[in-house]
Amino acid sequence: MPIKTKVDSIINSLGSISIQDFVELSNFDSEGFYNSNEESKISTKGHFITSPEITPLFGYSLCNQFIREFHDKDVHLIELGPGNGTLMSDIYKYLESKDNNISQVSLLEKSTYFREKLKKKFSFNINFLNHLSEINLKNNEVLFVYSNEFFDSISSKQYIFKNNNFYEIKITKKNNTYELIYEESLLSDYLKKFYSEYIFEDNDILEHSNLLINYLEDLKSILKGNFFFSATDYGYQKLPKKSTLRLISNHQKIKLFDKFENIDYSFGVNFNLIENTFKKFNPILISQKELITKYLPNNFQQSRQNETEKAIDIISGKIFSDMGDSFNNISFFYNEKNL
Ligand SMILES: C[S@@+](CC[C@H](N)C(=O)[O-])C[C@H]1O[C@@H](n2cnc3c(N)ncnc32)[C@H](O)[C@@H]1O
Numbered sequence: 001m002p003i004k005t006k007v008d009s010i011i012n013s014l015g016s017i018s019i020q021d022f023v024e025l026s027n028f029d030s031e032g033f034y035n036s037n038e039e040s041k042i043s044t045k046g047h048f049i050t051s052p053e054i055t056p057l058f059g060y061s062l063c064n065q066f067i068r069e070f071h072d073k074d075v076h077l078i079e080l081g082p083g084n085g086t087l088m089s090d091i092y093k094y095l096e097s098k099d100n101n102i103s104q105v106s107l108l109e110k111s112t113y114f115r116e117k118l119k120k121k122f123s124f125n126i127n128f129l130n131h132l133s134e135i136n137l138k139n140n141e142v143l144f145v146y147s148n149e150f151f152d153s154i155s156s157k158q159y160i161f162k163n164n165n166f167y168e169i170k171i172t173k174k175n176n177t178y179e180l181i182y183e184e185s186l187l188s189d190y191l192k193k194f195y196s197e198y199i200f201e202d203n204d205i206l207e208h209s210n211l212l213i214n215y216l217e218d219l220k221s222i223l224k225g226n227f228f229f230s231a232t233d234y235g236y237q238k239l240p241k242k243s244t245l246r247l248i249s250n251h252q253k254i255k256l257f258d259k260f261e262n263i264d265y266s267f268g269v270n271f272n273l274i275e276n277t278f279k280k281f282n283p284i285l286i287s288q289k290e291l292i293t294k295y296l297p298n299n300f301q302q303s304r305q306n307e308t309e310k311a312i313d314i315i316s317g318k319i320f321s322d323m324g325d326s327f328n329n330i331s332f333f334y335n336e337k338n339l
Contacts, residue, residue, distance in 0.1 A: 003031060007026075007260065017170060018157055019157060020209070026263060027265055028110060028111070031261075033262060033265070034111035034153075036113065038262065041264075047250055047262065049251070050083070051148060051314050056086075057310070057311040059087050060090065061291055061296050062087075062291075063095055064295040064296070066144050066230070067098060068295075069228055070228060070335060071100070075142055077095075078143060080150040081108065081150030081153065082109055084117065085118045087146075104127060104138070105122075105125070106126070107129065108132060132221070137225065143226070145229045151215075151231060151274075152233045156207040156209035157169075157209065159206045160203060160206075161201065161204045162203065163202070166185055166191045191208060194208070195208075205241060207244060226333075226335055227333060231331075232288055232329045236268050236272075245265065271285055274330055283331065285329070286328065296311065
């Protein structure tokens with residue numbers, strides 16, 4: 001059944017649908033973007049492109065970031081939202097080439113389409129996790145948790161500030177036209193407290209994702225022993241107070257309700273929330289440009305071959321239209337040896 005029909009039937013029975021449910025349905029319903037059988041979603045032929053799909057140097061840079069802190073341990077790799085598995089493949093090969101022993105590979109991937117693709121792609125054993133708590137950690141392992149454009153695909157609720165209250169923005173349909181409505185929210189006081197360091201004015205938009213907060217808490221519960229965490233995403237440190245919802249189809253930005261099928265929906269990531277959740281590990285936030293400049297393997301830094309040129313394109317953000325500058329990397333780790 002088309003996504004549009006499903007959205008309509010929810011609106012018919014409930015009167016409206018929240019932005020978060022709408023995006024979750026559009027991305028992850030059985031016929032949603034990430035589960036559809038369309039072959040090349042994330043590629044130049046598909047709907048959008050990501051750094052690992054452009055160059056393996058992105059993955060090598062993440063490996064160097066990891067290797068600077070850990071080099072003589074068994075490595076348990078865990079990728080959040082691996083998609084095609086290109087980054088996993090690059091990281092696995094690079095770490096092995098640097099004599100690291102990969103003891104286990106775990107993947108958190110919600111899309112059944114990508115899970116099937118990943119099963120076929122890799123010859124080594126993979127632990128597919130439905131939930132982070134399912135991870136099986138061994139004593140001697142260091143956990144290397146990484147992701148690219150994972151957190152931006154976690155959906156969020158949107159609220160509008162009016163007359164000193166937050167109202168939830170929802171989608172409804174009137175006279176056959178979709179429109180946004182504002183509904184009173186029981187969370188209004190909670191949100192004012194949660195974001196009390198900010199001053200909001202009428203018509204400011206707030207994005208708040210309980211799903212993201214739950215994922216961060218799940219992560220906290222597995223980051224107990226030696227670990228290195230590195231996530232790259234597009235987002236912000238200070239609330240932009242406007243909608244960051246982005247719809248991409250066939251490499252073009254489109255507007256909400258222009259169409260309903262084959263669209264990737266994403267939100268800017270609140271890096272400040274991640275920093276605060278893990279502040280005891282002193283997270284480091286750098287731009288994607290700094291990540292590659294600082295951690296690109298030396299031999300590639302010196303050459304200007306094809307792959308290096310591609311990496312430089314990522315650095316300058318040309319490939320990501322207007323978003324290149326908003327790509328950031330957050331990393332932190334715990335190494336008991338440093339005690
Ligand atoms: C924008 S794609 C990025 C894919 C890949 N990391 C890359 O850089 O090409 C987001 C990926 O995260 C997965 N994903 C999104 N939300 C998820 C969730 N809540 N749990 C597990 N996987 C999720 C999607 O299925 C998809 O594979």
